Amino acid sequence: MVLLRETLPDRGIAVRIVIDDVADTYRVEYTPLSGGVVTDEWTVFGGSVGYDASVFATDTAAHAFVERVRTTSHDDVLAELAVDTE
Secondary structure, eight states: EEEEEETTTTTTEEEEEEEEETTTTEEEEEEEEEEEEEEEOOTTTGGGSSOOOOEEEHHHHHHEEEEEHHHHHHHHHHHHTTTOOO
16 A cells, blocks of 8 residues: 655655555655656665665654655765666
8 A cells, every 4th residue: 555655856756655564564665757757667765776775664764764855965865775767
């Protein structure tokens, strides 16, 4: 189930929080935007480099991570969170 979905055009991505009932976790996922349109190629942050930096045990932690994405500069999001917007 998707708990939150938000487009961040200044970051070139959309983010969402997905509840994984089986694993009892909250995943913060992103997808690149193409011409401002959501591409629906959702993946967790850090997934492209082999770790799940955005899988959390609580709703609060997942929301805090989304807030970090909202408030971190675009370049820092790319560098710190291993986001692929290509």
